[in-house]
Amino acid sequence: MRAMKQLDPKPEILARRGEIIAGLLRILPKRAVIAEAVSLKPYETDALTAYRQVPLAVVLPEDEGQVVDILKFCAAEGVRVIPRGAGTSLSGGALPLADSVVVGLMRMNRILEVNYPDRYAVVQPGVTNIGITRAVADAGYFYAPDPSSQLACMVGGNVGMNSGGAHCLKYGVTANNLLGLRLVTMAGEVLELGGTHCDAAGYDWLGLVTGSEGQLGILTEVTVRILRAPEGARAMLAGFASNEVAGECVAAIIASGIIPVALEFMDRPAIHACEAFAHAGYPLEAQALLIIEVEGSEDEQDATLRRLREICERFAPVSMRVARTDEESAAIWKGRKGAFGAVGRISPDYLCMDGVIPTSRLGEVLRRIEEMSEDYGLKVANIFHAGDGNLHPLIMYDANEPSSFARAERFGAEILTLCVEAGGCLTGEHGVGVEKRELMRVQFSPGELEQMRAVKDVFDPHWLLNPAKVFPL
C-alpha cells in the first residue's frame, strides 16, 4: 500500500539499537524512554494512517533540560529525531523512520503563565489547542487559531504546521497569534525567539520557525496572544444552485466590506454526507452551501446578518436560514464540524487534501475536480474555507482494495497540482509532511528549493531533524 519511497534507515544505527536505548536511559528517567515493541506501536503513524513505521525508540521528555540532553545525545550519535505532539498531522508530519527516535512532547503540558493585562499566555508545547482557550475562557478570553482537531492537537504541533482553522479569515493563523518561542536546536542550544512584546528587532526567526514542520528545532515553550472574546456570535446558512453562484456570492460579501469571522463552503456531496450524519437541516436540493458566522452584540449581529442576507438574496439562494439563538447557530455548525466523521461514515477511508486557490478560480477548480473524480472512479466531497481559498477535498477510497489508495494518492496529487497551476499552493494549513514532499517541485524551482535547503542546513547541518519530510528526496 505504501506508494511513496522512504528514506533508507542507517544500518549502523539499527545495529546499535540496544546501545542507543541504553544511552537514552542514562540521560532520562526510565519512565521517559519507550523501547518495547508493543509500546512503540502507537507511535508508528499519525493522522495520515496510510503510512506506518515503528521507530527505534520513543522518548517523552518532561522539561527543556531533557530535550537538550536528548538532542545533544542524538546529534553525537548521528541518530535521526522525529518531533511529535499529539500525532494529529494529516500530512504525515510525525511519521517515524525505522532508525529514528521520536521525541513526544505530550508530557510537557503545563500552562506556565497567563497575563491578562498584557494579553498573552506562556505554555509548554504539549498543551492542547483547546487547553489554552479553556484556561482563559472564564476571564472572557480565547486563543484564536482553531484547527478541527483542536480537542486533541497540541500547540507545539500547531506552531510546527502553522495551523489555521475555520476562524482564521478574521483572526489569522498560528503565526499571527504568536509572540515568542523557545527552541532547542539539534546541537542542543536553546534559542529564545521573540518574547512577550510585538515584533522582533533583527530577523523574524519566530516567523521562520512557525510552519517549519520540525525541520529547525524542537519547541519547549510557546508564548501566544490571547484575545478577549466578542460579545457573541451567530451563524447563517445559504444554499445555492451551483458552486459558481456560491463563489460569486463569496466575492460579493468580501467586496461589500464585510469580513465574516467564518465563511465556509460545502459542495453537494459534502452537504449530503454531513446531513445524513448530523441531521443539521441542510438543504439537500442545494448544489453548494455557505455557512457564515458574524460576531458582536445582538444588535450588531442582526445588522451584519441583515446585510449578508441582502447580498445572498442577489444570488437566488435555494435556501437561507439565519440563526436566532446560540442553539440554532450550533445546529448550523453541527454538520460542518462533523464533516470528517460524516465522510468516514460513507467511505471506509479518505484522504483529506489541503490546497489553496485564488477564490476567483473556485468554479473552474471544482469543475475539474469533479471530472477527475469520474476519471479516477473515486468520490470526493469538498469542504472549503471560502474566504481564504483553502480547499479541503476529501477523497474517498477503500484501503482494502489495493489499487484504491494508489489511485486516491494520484488523484490528490493532481488536485494539488491544479491548485498550484490556478495560482495557489499545495497546502494552506496541514503542512507538506511526507504526503506532499515530492509535489514541492511543482510549486518551487530548483533554486528556490535549494535556498530552503540552505536554511535547513543552517539549523541542522546533518539533516537529523524530521528528515524525509517537506523537501523532495
Added chain:
Amino acid sequence: MTPRDEEELAAMVRAAAGPLRVQGGGTKADMLRPVRAAAVLSTAAMSGITLYSPSELVLRARAGTRLAEIESVLAAHGQQIIAEPPRFFGPAQTIGGVVASNISGPRRIGGGAMRDHVLGVRAVNGSGEILNFGGRVLKNVTGLDLAKLLTGSFGTLAVMTEVTLKVLPAAEAVGTVVVPAADARAAVEVMAAGLGSPFSVSGAAYLPRDARAYLRIEDFAESVAYRCAKLAGGVAGAEILGGEESKALWAGIRDCAALPPGEAVWRVSVRPSAGPGVLRDVAFAGVSGFMDWGGGLLWLSGPATRAAHEAVCAAARGGAGVWWLMRGPEALRAAVEVIPPEAPALAALRRRMTAKFDPRGIFNPLKMWAA
C-alpha cells in the same frame, strides 16, 4: 544602479564587485547602521502594481512602487494595508522598503504587523538568482516561510523585487474614545481595559502632552457608535470623537506627529504594561515620546548622544523588550548597537544564514549588526 526589471537587477548583482547599498526610495538610510558601499542598488525604477484583486483581498506590486500610490489605489476600492505603515519616512517610501523594514502603525495591536500580511516575495539573492517565496493566496504553509524571513531583514539577505500583500476593506466608519489620563500608568490601565474589552479596539495610544489615552474603533457606523458608547460609558471625563477628527488624530499617531523635536529617534517594543517604565527610565537622559499599541510601542526622541542611546537600551531591556535606532547622525549609528545584540548562539546562526543568502556579503553589510 537603478535596474528597470528583475533580470537587469540580477545581472547587476552577479556583476557587483563589492558591497551594495540596497534601497528603495532611500528613506531609511538614516535608520539603523550606516552602510559603507561603493554603489547603491535601488529598486525605485521597478514600479507598478502588477495584480490587484479586491474581492480576493490581494495586491501585488513591484518593490519600487511608492507606498502612497498603493494606498491611493486601495482607497479608491475602499480597501487598505492592514498594518497602517507610518509615513514618518516621507513620501518617497516604497513598498519594498516598507516590507524590508516591517514597521507597522497603530493597527498592529489588533490587525497584525506588515509581516503578518506579506503573502509572497520575489527577490534576488546574493548569487544573483531570482527566487519566489510564498504566493498570492491568503493561506500558505508550503515549505519554509522565507517570505517572512526576508520581511524585516532590511535588504541584508536578498533584494526584494516584488511583494504580494493581503489587504482588507477599510472600515465604513471610525470613532475614538478619549479618556483623560494623569500619567502613563493610568493611560495603560485605560488602554488595557479597552483592549481587554469585547469591542475590537483597533488602536490604543497615549500622548503625554495631551494627558489623554485614545481608543479607536473601526467598523460599520452603527457598530462604531455602539462600541464607542460602551467603552466611554461610566468612565469619568471620557469623550467620543467622530470620524474626521479620529482620522486626523490616528494619522498623526501613525506618523509620529506628536514626537517632540530631537536629534535622534528611537522605537521601543515591550509588553504593554512595561511601557510607562520605559518612559520614566529615559526621562533623565532628555528622551521623551509617546505610547502606541496599548503601551507596548514607544516612539522616543532626544539628544543624539551615546548616553541617551544607552538610556533607551537600558529602559527597553528593563521592560524585556527591544529597540530600534530610527534616526540619528551617522557617527552615532556607527558607534552603538542600533538594535539589541543577539545571544551568541543566535548570532552565530544569523551569520550562517546571511552567508547562505548572500555568500559574498555584498547586501547592506553591517546595516543591522556591527558584526
